[in-house]
Amino acid sequence: MIQSRSKSFSGIIPRARQRGVALLMVLFAFALASILATAILSRQNLFLKKTAVILQQSQAQEYATAVEQFARQILYRDYEEDKRNNEFTDDLKEYWAGNSLIIPFGNAILESQIDDLQARLNLNDIVNNDGTANQFVIKRFKNLFELLEIKELTVEKIQDWIDPDSEAVNGDGGEDNLYLIKDPGYRTANADFQDISELKLVDGVTAEIYQKLLPHVTVLPRGMGGVNINTCSKEVLQSLPPKALDESRVDELVEERSKEPIKKAQEFLALPAWAGSGIQDKEVRVNSEFFQVSTRVTLGDRVSRLVSVFQRDKNGKLTLMSRNFGQKYIITKQSFSLPE
Numbered sequence: 001m002i003q004s005r006s007k008s009f010s011g012i013i014p015r016a017r018q019r020g021v022a023l024l025m026v027l028f029a030f031a032l033a034s035i036l037a038t039a040i041l042s043r044q045n046l047f048l049k050k051t052a053v054i055l056q057q058s059q060a061q062e063y064a065t066a067v068e069q070f071a072r073q074i075l076y077r078d079y080e081e082d083k084r085n086n087e088f089t090d091d092l093k094e095y096w097a098g099n100s101l102i103i104p105f106g107n108a109i110l111e112s113q114i115d116d117l118q119a120r121l122n123l124n125d126i127v128n129n130d131g132t133a134n135q136f137v138i139k140r141f142k143n144l145f146e147l148l149e150i151k152e153l154t155v156e157k158i159q160d161w162i163d164p165d166s167e168a169v170n171g172d173g174g175e176d177n178l179y180l181i182k183d184p185g186y187r188t189a190n191a192d193f194q195d196i197s198e199l200k201l202v203d204g205v206t207a208e209i210y211q212k213l214l215p216h217v218t219v220l221p222r223g224m225g226g227v228n229i230n231t232c233s234k235e236v237l238q239s240l241p242p243k244a245l246d247e248s249r250v251d252e253l254v255e256e257r258s259k260e261p262i263k264k265a266q267e268f269l270a271l272p273a274w275a276g277s278g279i280q281d282k283e284v285r286v287n288s289e290f291f292q293v294s295t296r297v298t299l300g301d302r303v304s305r306l307v308s309v310f311q312r313d314k315n316g317k318l319t320l321m322s323r324n325f326g327q328k329y330i331i332t333k334q335s336f337s338l339p340e
């Protein structure tokens with residue numbers, strides 16, 4: 001029935017109009033094909049671009065981990081040299097310490113530097129294992145803040161960030177109440193710092209203060225021993241005794257160690273400039289266990305960064321403690337280029 005009706009309907013459309021409808025159908029088919037082709041092509045282009053970016057990014061990360069392994073070898077070689085000389089000191093005259101390294105490699109630029117983390121004050125040492133304050137370490141941080149002219153941040157706020165209780169330390173600290181009213185609100189960690197970038201969350205830490213503190217403070221497991229007096233900054237050296245030393249005395253100490261690295265902590269403390277400082281030999285050291293390897297890879301328009309922390313034990317064995325791909329401004333030392 002339907003078939004006979006449609007037959008009779010087409011029979012009444014004039015021939016010229018039928019041709020017009022057919023032409024429209026052909027044009028529509030062409031338009032559709034061309035739209036589809038463009039869409040497929042642009043999707044393919046996008047896919048190719050995405051793939052190229054992913055490939056480049058993963059290549060840059062592979063390069064960064066290769067440089068990390070290279071740095072690991074350098075730290076092991078340093079241990080072997082110390083062993084051969086029977087002098088286990090780590091100082092700024094050693095080749096790992098001086099410069100950052102630039103290695104042109106094909107179409108990539110690889111940059112890397114090694115930093116001694118035990119040249120810095122450990123934030124986690126502010127609080128003891130039982131949650132109480134380590135007054136001695138707190139005094140060191142107060143000395144350091146004074147030397148760096150940091151006023152907006154108090155050491156008590158860092159103490160409250162770590163300590164397990166929720167009672168703010170006198171008028172200078174700050175617990176959850178201080179952070180919950182922020183937008184967005186958050187709570188204190190009430191636990192050790194896991195990464196130095198966490199410091200940015202502590203009330204009073206501005207971008208400027210964070211950059212000021214970075215070369216002098218670090219995050220390590222608690223109680224890893226004293227500060228390396230051969231590698232620490234002038235400010236850290238000055239902050240060590242209960243009362244910060246005069247600048248002229250510190251300059252004298254820096255001069256001493258630049259001529260000849262200190263072999264034993266006791267020898268260092270016997271120097272006249274250090275006399276009466278009140279510091280004990282267990283609070284300072286002449287070698288280090290924790291090192292940071294920072295690597296930046298530039299590949300085309302991609303930049304990949306990797307910050308790795310190694311622990312080197314007394315037998316020279318290196319253990320990778322952490323890897324961070326998210327840090328910026330990591331190459332700070334003057335560069336030394338290797339030829340291509």
Ligand SMILES: [Ca+2]
Pocket residue numbers: 159160163165166167168169173175
């Ligand atoms: Ca507290």
Ligand SMILES: [Ca+2]
Pocket residue numbers: 159160161162163164165166167175188190
């Ligand atoms: Ca707390």
